[in-house]
Amino acid sequence: MSAWSFCPLAIVKRSAFSMGASYSAANIADLKYRWGSCTPRNKLHFNWRLIKAGMIDDSDVFAITVNSNNRNHIFASACSGIYESLNGGEQWKKIQGIPSTSRRTRALIQHPSIPGTVYAGTTQGFWMSTNGGKNWSMTTNRNLEINSIAVHPAAPSKVFIGTNNYGVMVSNDGGKSFVPSNTNLTSRLTYAVVTDATQPGRLYATTQNTATSGGFVFYSAE
Numbered sequence: 775m776s777a778w779s780f781c782p783l784a785i786v787k788r789s790a791f792s793m794g795a796s797y798s799a800a801n802i803a804d805l806k807y808r809w810g811s812c813t814p815r816n817k818l819h820f821n822w823r824l825i826k827a828g829m830i831d832d833s834d835v836f837a838i839t840v841n842s843n844n845r846n847h848i849f850a851s852a853c854s855g856i857y858e859s860l861n862g863g864e865q866w867k868k869i870q871g872i873p874s875t876s877r878r879t880r881a882l883i884q885h886p887s888i889p890g891t892v893y894a895g896t897t898q899g900f901w902m903s904t905n906g907g908k909n910w911s912m913t914t915n916r917n918l919e920i921n922s923i924a925v926h927p928a929a930p931s932k933v934f935i936g937t938n939n940y941g942v943m944v945s946n947d948g949g950k951s952f953v954p955s956n957t958n959l960t961s962r963l964t965y966a967v968v969t970d971a972t973q974p975g976r977l978y979a980t981t982q983n984t985a986t987s988g989g990f991v992f993y994s995a996e
Contacts, residue, residue, distance in 0.1 A: 828866035830854040837882040839892075849892060849907065851879035856894065858907055871910035872901055881923040887930045893949055895920030895935055902949045913950050922966040928974040936964035942979050960990060 798816040834853045841847035846862040856879060857866040872879070872894065881895035894901040900914040900923075919938035926932035933945040934955075941956040941964050956962065961981040970976035977994045 825863040826866070827864065828859075828868070829857055830868075836878070836880050839882045839884045841884050842886050843889070847884075849882055849884060851882045851894065853878055856882065856907065869907045871903070871907070872896070873898075880919075880921050881935075883923045883925065885930070886925055886927070888948070891948070893923050893925075893933065895923050900935060900949065900952070913945075914952055921964065922968075924967045924969045924977070926974070927969055927971065934967045934969075934977060936967040936979060938963055941981070942967055942977075955994075 829850075829852065835850055836853075837851045839849050846860060848859045848863055850857045850859070850863075850866070855868050855874075856872065858869050859866050878897045879894045880897065881893075883893045885891035885893065890904055890906045892903045892907050894903075894910070897919050899912045899916045899918050900920055901910045901912050903910045918940065920935050921938060922936035924934045926934070931946060931948045933949045933952075935943050935945075935952065937943060939962060940954055941962040942954070943952040944955045945952045961983050963982045964979055965982065966978075966980045968978045970978065973995075975995055979994070981990050983990065
């Protein structure tokens with residue numbers, strides 16, 4: 775996990791170069807309540823702290839979801855499984871229920887308005903739990919690879935998923951079943967689906983054109 779110290783600094787270096795700015799040094803530090811700081815000697819300090827107690831070492835974290843009603847309740851997905859924290863990430867506990875073959879979970883969401891409902895998009899299907907991750911059920915075919923999940927802000931039972939092989943799919947029953955929703959999309963390889971926070975009826979989707987390797991952004995106004 776030493777890459778945590780390299781990635782932000784590389785971004786700082788590129789950003790400073792693009793703006794024609796310079797700095798004498800940059801480092802990662804635990805600054806408690808500040809995002810970052812600078813000194814009179816032109817040194818930059820960024821506030822990053824590794825929190826992995828309870829996680830298996832060398833776990834690549836793919837997704838994190840925070841309970842909208844309790845910010846200390848967090849789920850995180852890693853190559854070694856799904857973990858839960860009840861104290862803001864200070865301590866993690868691995869939860870059971872999803873087979874090891876489906877544990878590469880690319881997308882993870884705690885439902886914003888239905889307590890206890892958690893959605894997991896894996897490389898082998900869509901999984902859901904209605905009791906806070908204690909039990910899981912797969913509601914799609916196993917050959918579905920899911921990259922992204924979004925819940926309609928004004929319709930709690932409407933769930934969208936972006937997939938590797940079937941484009942955008944939508945559920946109108948809270949994730950129990952899905953149907954394709956790809957009218958006018960030029961590709962079925964969908965990286966992300968995102969709802970518009972200010973316009974509840976709008977959904978954005980990013981796709982890749984497999985013929986040209988180019989990317990596209992689409993929106994739907996329902």
